Amino acid sequence: MSSQGDLEYKKLDLFFSEWKEKDRKLAIPEFEINKESNFRIWKWLPLGIAATFFLALWMLQSDEKDFNLEKDMVIIQLIENENQEQLFFIESKSSLDVWEAPSSSLLTEF
Amino acid sequence: MKPNQLEQIIKELHVEAYIWARQCCNFQDWLAKDVLQQVYLKILENKAKFNGDSSLKTWLFSVIRYTAMENIKKELRVYPLEDGAEVRFDEDVKPEINHEKLIRQLPDKQREVLLLVFYHGLTLEKASKVMGVHLGTARTHYDRAKKNLKQLILKIKANEQSG
Numbered sequence: 001m002s003s004q005g006d007l008e009y010k011k012l013d014l015f016f017s018e019w020k021e022k023d024r025k026l027a028i029p030e031f032e033i034n035k036e037s038n039f040r041i042w043k044w045l046p047l048g049i050a051a052t053f054f055l056a057l058w059m060l061q062s063d064e065k066d067f068n069l070e071k072d073m074v075i076i077q078l079i080e081n082e083n084q085e086q087l088f089f090i091e092s093k094s095s096l097d098v099w100e101a102p103s104s105s106l107l108t109e110f
Numbered sequence: 111m112k113p114n115q116l117e118q119i120i121k122e123l124h125v126e127a128y129i130w131a132r133q134c135c136n137f138q139d140w141l142a143k144d145v146l147q148q149v150y151l152k153i154l155e156n157k158a159k160f161n162g163d164s165s166l167k168t169w170l171f172s173v174i175r176y177t178a179m180e181n182i183k184k185e186l187r188v189y190p191l192e193d194g195a196e197v198r199f200d201e202d203v204k205p206e207i208n209h210e211k212l213i214r215q216l217p218d219k220q221r222e223v224l225l226l227v228f229y230h231g232l233t234l235e236k237a238s239k240v241m242g243v244h245l246g247t248a249r250t251h252y253d254r255a256k257k258n259l260k261q262l263i264l265k266i267k268a269n270e271q272s273g
Contacts, residue, residue: 008260015263016228019209023129029143031124033117033150 113154119166120153126230130171133225134178137210145178152177164239168232172240175222212262220255223248 077089120127131149132142149170152158158173160166213221219241226237238248 008256011263012224012228012256012259015207015209015259016224018207020229022209026129026132027139028125028128029146031121033154 116153116160116166120150120170123167123170126167127170127174130225130230131174131178133229134175134222135182136214141178141181145174145181148181149173149177164236168236168239171226171230171232172242175240176242207263207266212266213259215262216255216258219243219251220258223251224255224259227252 072092072094075089075091075093077091078086079089080086127149128142128146131146132139135141135145149158152173153160160169163169164172213224216224222241223234223237226232226240227234232240234248234252235245237252238245241248243251
């Protein structure tokens with residue numbers, strides 16, 4: 001290599017050495033291999049299905065109306081058990097679940 | 111080579127790989143990060159296989175270059191300078207040397223060969239493999255690049271002295 005070529009090489013080498021020195025300050029990202037990056041959308045799929053299921057369940061349940069009563073109510077029930085014995089069940093409630101029949105009641109009709 | 115062994119070597123080359131990815135992505139950090147992640151994924155999923163024909167660094171650098179080119183073509187629509195294109199000498203080059211700005215004034219192939227040889231310390235033969243060109247072609251780019259970069263540096267020096 002000629003002395004002119006040597007000088008040229010040294011100049012360029014100096015240019016790149018300065019540049020490398022400057023690049024030491026570069027913010028290098030952490031080394032990480034994101035193995036799941038292609039499947040990111042699939043990860044959310046089961047969660048989405050579960051959320052839809054719970055939402056549907058909640059919407060169905062919210063149809064049942066629960067009324068608060070002005071006074072506590074005592075409910076006495078006479079129930080026959082498997083031995084054909086009749087038993088009284090007494091309970092006190094402050095709220096009452098109301099179930100409305102789709103057709104009119106026989107009591108109100110007749 | 112075992113996957114764990116490969117991962118370890120790639121980890122060792124990570125800093126150099128990132129800098130090369132950044133240089134291939136017109137010095138855009140966000141794109142370089144994205145490209146490098148794509149490269150690692152390609153390797154992990156065996157889409158890019160190391161067959162031992164070259165050194166691992168040469169192979170990794172060529173995968174990075176190829177992936178960066180794919181991304182640039184797809185997303186940024188940057189049109190590279192043609193091979194025989196004239197080098198544009200910016201009139202507004204500031205006296206302080208901005209290495210990135212300066213090197214960007216060279217045509218793509220000339221820029222690549224200089225970076226690979228001078229910055230990353232590859233031989234001209236290895237650089238030609240990374241670039242996917244014959245050794246003779248790489249040498250032509252190398253000679254032209256040296257001449258053009260020297261001219262650019264001299265221009266800055268002249269600006270420094272006059273300013």
